[in-house]
Amino acid sequence: MANNTTHIQRRSVLKKAISVSTLALIATSGLLLPRILLAHWPTDAFTAETMEDALLALLGEAEVVDSSVVKFKVGSPPSYAVNGASVPIEIHSDLANIERVAIVVEKNPFPLAMSLDFSSAIKLPFKTMIKIAEDSNVIAVIRAEGKLYKASRFVEVDIGGCA
Amino acid sequence: MGLAVKDRLRAKLKGGDTTVRILLAHPMDTGRANNEQGELIPAHFIQDIRCWRNKEEVLTIKCGTATSRNPYFSFVIAGGASDDTIVIRWVDNLGEKGKVETKVQ
Known part of the structure; x- marks a missing residue:
């Protein structure tokens, strides 16, 4: 018992x-x-510490083509920003069927700044403001019909904006 | 803090398409900055913003900490008519939510 x-x-x-x-x-x-x-919310992509990791986590393994079909402007006047805490960015493209757009700032502690998922009804340009920690390349990647296109711009920043 | 105290949303018909402009009131703290007392300000930022037109979801914006304080967005939705309803909802990393609604002008 x-x-x-x-x-x-x-x-x-x-x-x-x-x-x-x-x-x-x-x-x-x-x-x-x-x-x-x-x-x-793709935590892996947003907390990746290098640009390559962030893009891999967000967009998967596909070849990224450097292309002039991705047009964008960062800073005002372009490629320059007095205050890195709010740098205007405007993305434009004539591509059809854009599915996703990623904005990446190479030198930021977490490079991926923003990821946009478009339905077929959305048209560019897309404008927003981002933070840039120091002088850095800013890259815009567009995924359209399964293909990746990117363009990059170098931006000079007077006062870093990520502190 | 910025001037915006409240989320704002404008939608306007321009050349047959709808231009949407959003200004949200949010500190967007990255979790790396210190306040005046030298204490770390915990991360507090919007992660997910969604936009609907007449109950059809048209856009999802996912933000990291590198989105500016009081985030601003502008984009174009193809077509549209006046009196279409545009709805924006956002959620931040602490689970706080917001909703703004407007009619296309």
């Missing part, structure tokens, strides 16, 4: 241990954080 109860106790202890460890697992995997509400 005594033997039996120890068995039962052992079982319940085991069960508890398992449920505690699963909970811990879920907690550490970040599932309980509010971040999960944004299931589609």
Whole structure:
């Protein structure tokens, strides 16, 4: 009889241990954080510390073609910014069926600045403001019909904007 | 802080297409800057912005910390008519949300 109860106790202890460890697992995997509400925010891409890693995580492994079909302007006047905390950027292209646009600042601590998912109804130009930490290349990558096109511009920044 | 205290949204018909301009009021803290007391300001930035026209989702913007404070966006939606409804919703990394709605003019 005594033997039996120890068995039962052992079982319940085991069960508890398992449920505690699963909970811990879920907690550490970040599932309980509010971040999960944004299931589609590509954490890997945004926390990548090099430009190559960020683009790989976001756009997958495909050849990126340097192309003049991607037209964009950064800074005002172009390629210059007094304040790196808000640098205007304008992206333009005549490509059809654009699916995704990525804006990457090479020298930023986290290079990927923005990723845009377009439906067929969206037309360029797209304008926004980004932060640039120091003099750096800024790259715009467009994915259209499964192909990747990119263009890059060098921007001089007087006061870094990422501090 | 910037001048904007409230999210703003404008949509205008121009040459048959709808031009949408968004200005959101958000600090966009990167998590790397210090305040005046030298303490680190925790990261607080918008991660996801979505745009609908008449219940059809047309654009998703995913932001990293390199989006400027009080983020500004401007883009064009093909076609459109006056009185179309444009809705913007955003969520930040702490789970705070916002919604702005306007009619195309």
